[in-house]
Amino acid sequence: MAPVRRSGPGTWLFLLPLAAPLLHVALSVEPISMGIAIAAASAITGYISFPELYCGRLVECCRVEEPLNGTALQNDLKEKLFGQHLAQEVIYRALMGFMSNDNPKKPLALSLHGWTGTGKNFVSKIIVENLYPAGMKSKFVHLFVSTVHFPHNNLLSLYKDQLQSWIRGNTSRCARSIFIFDEMDKLHPGLIDSIKPFLDYYENLDGVSYRKALFIFLSNAGGDLINRRMLELWNEGRKREDLELRDVENVLSVGLFNNKNNGFWHSALIEKNLIDYFVPFLPLEFSHVKKCVLAELRHRDLEEDEELASRVAKEMTYSPKEQKLFSDKGCKTVAAKLSLHL
Template identity: 60%
Template structure:
């Protein structure tokens, strides 16, 4: 208050010449104004603030985002929605929520992480409370493993101290140096505090292509037995996925203490995408670009994708990863169709 009054005194010429009552009124106004501007509700309209303990995720909004933007992943949507909402609604979780997302490229792992980040922090991946680590960018040199471990611990400690609801996303786990991720084991464990900091409200997400072959094989086995992919349940994949990742030197979690100590809450499988899912991705991309959906363009883009197994050609080998680039080739047709329609 005194600082605000002093600033106002210096900024307003002639203030010293005013009568005592006027000076008192001016100081009072300055104090009130300072108090209003520093009130959290006002301040947080213009500066990103860490969510309070009263902040709750909107389950309906999260489900709507997953339903309309993530295709062919009934398991991932169901598991993540229940896991995150259960975690958020728990006033006193025993440990941070830790999710490990597995599947081939283009199946939606990054997309789901982005949706989740946006629902927790409105700025999403741009939020100062959401932290994305890329193995090949942030941890490129194997001979600096110890330095990376120390930096990672300090980074997580500092950011959780600033915001307990921080989100940490580790992409390219299959390219992570062996042993590096074990450095964060103390933060994921069942401790109330570590060096005076509680990590129990943070969320850690690992993204990996490792285990994709196991998931694809299981999906194909269901197909050959005449079952629908929607019949696949988490119990059909999670056990083989956790064991497969633990024993895979290219997983980033090879013989990891995070798995040994059961600190990863869910191994979330992303199924290979079929032709119909690729077409859904094309339609969504056209809408995102402001185009009217032209089914001829949708089919043309989908037909340029490659599928496996070689004989049956059921699953896209790149998921929806190259849909944007493929659509660029047909963009002139999409634009003409949109203009003609409107």
């Protein structure tokens, strides 16, 4: 097997022995012969277009002009993401507006913030799967985890060069590339500024346009600010659905910019307003954790059991100690807790 290309930091993508000859044949057949073959196949199996046959069955293609199915995205956000009315609304509007714009002024940059287990990674997966059927396995989706890919402080200069080269190379191959940065709260301050040119309002840099790329930043930083605001709402007798984006977005950006313990500390991305949306993920309550348990039962093809779901949800720890309002780990350990009861 021969390596074809890097599919992610530190990994190589290989062609299987049987797949390589088939792909070689498909790529080497002249267009007329391929057309005859498709016509013959269509007569037997029904109409199949060349892009559908080639991109859907032979290889994964970068289909920049592929429209986003807004109904499917909206359903996924509503049915799979619990207790996050702000994230549902903001992400839906942001993606629909960006994907329907044939000539965006800059890439879309989303920064997702909140406690662990509130759904940041999960919603990233939903976004990716609605853009690329292969989901996180797509060769056009690139995940960076700060503690894995950028672990050493003394290699900061090297990381900056490698990160710029990786983004430049992959975007030149596919304008609709997706870059996800996880654990931003553990990223070395200053490293993320190396991608500032790619997020700015440039038509192109050295012949490459980054305007149709998507950048997603995930961080626990700011979670305490969001939770504090939620507790204030509760003390005022208001519902969580009363919280609006404007109530926390500015507090988030200012707090992140001035916090030394996260990758956005004094970041030019915030200073130059290159982050399009700071998306708050609210702390989950008992009812949301219970929904997570029921969803996990469905995922395991088991019958939904309200009593069991309540028992598992009650075993989670909640804070503050007096009110016990918010799940300390969100839905992160639900699967493990459920397994103890099955």
